[in-house]
Amino acid sequence: MSLTLKTLKILLGMLVGSSTAFAQTPPDQMDLYLLVGQSNMAGRGATDAASKPNSPKIWAINRHNEWTMATDPLHEDKPAVVGVGPGLTFAQEVLKEYPDRPIGLIPCAVGGSGIDDWLPGVRHEQTGIYAYDEMLARVKEAQKRGTIKGIIWHQGESDSSPEKKDAYAAKLADFFKRLRRDTHTEDVPLVVGTLGDFYVAKNPAAAFVNDVIADYAKDTKRVYLASASGLTHKGDDTHFDAPSARELGKRYAEAFLKAKE
Template identity: 80%
Template sequence: MKLINLKTLLGLLLGAAPAFAQDAPEQMDLYLLIGQSNMAGRGATDAASQPNSAQIWAINRQNEWKMAADPLHEDKPAVVGVGPGLTFAQEILKSNPDRAIGLIPCAVGGSGIDDWQPGAKHGQTGIYAYDEMLARVQEAQKRGTIKGIIWHQGESDSSPEKKDAYAAKLADFFRRLRRDTHTERVPLVVGTIGDFYVTEHPDAASINQVITNYARKTKLVYLASAAGLVHKGDDTHFDTASARELGRRYAEAFLRKQE
């Protein structure tokens, strides 16, 4: 066997480094992605899931920055897939192509509004949704400033026992979130629950009304409608095309506030 001397080996390693090195920009426009499974994404991945754009990055649960690709989230690794976040970023980039984007994916599938309290542990995943989100935001803010927040949640609160308390809890959550992340003046886009879910769970109509009213009555809050989008066959989660369309609608709502 021919041995490679140390100098040659070092040269090979250094030469290969650029092929796998991922160095995120020092300063990025950051966007926080939060909510439950339809923000995390459950659509099937495909060729468009890995755009390999050097201008769109995402921070993972290990606080590592990687070029953004679906799945962005890691809440339920066995089922996570395409959500609205990546398409949202791509649309935002089109409007300001000179600015690098850093995504902060923190959605937790199956989480109710009560799971987004400090110290609350989500039973399905064991994730402390709020605490982990806050820690990841603080790490991400070392490389930029949060420019926007997008939220999709409410399916888990679409029941007779929970729906009436949702409005007050949602408002309390966002007051706390803005205070703790120093985003009092940052635009927030909230999304409605899919029509298909409302058909199967009529109490979700009340949640959609709360979300709509919150956007209408609260400064710096905008609405992304899920009307007309379709599920992937489970009556709960957007399919790949609909998840991406929802991402475009989030971006449209976010960009509309600048008009």
């Protein structure tokens, strides 16, 4: 029995549609990585051709709990300004070491958030996001498709003031104690990043915060350090440009992979 041209077109459309849907279906089990902090984790670098690798082995869950192949920007905290951060490059570097283990990223950074904005029930004024609560909900959804294997954190600019810096160490430790308990990641490697040299140059209190971050990594089990030393900003003395954000992602991955050895 011959098929009409119209029928063939309908069948072809159904085939293309089903293959596209299949391509956007993430693996049933992935190694999950939680990306947390403020704007330099979310990313503010300019996107380019490398921002869309279209890798079927690197996925990200968005604020609507939808999985898509990971592209920059990963985060949705401030849609008008978000861009390239360290998370995607981190995933690409980890995948090189474990090519048979698909990755699921859980982007939860909130630009402009101080450490107090990461308390349960707290609404971040700039974005209206309940950072901690939304993070927990997204983690629980993501864990249906895998297990958290690592956490990367970049935050501290908003706490780099004479008024806030002295309380930062205790608050940082309390935050991670709560985070690990609530996400069942007590033994998962955590990598914390230092603030950029350029930020320290314009804000001396940031040097104190960097010391707190470095000491926390040195003194705490299963915590490792990614240095931002030598990296450059995008012209605002605050945010890494895209090349530096990607280099920072490589440094996060290097610290994480050493922890796995």
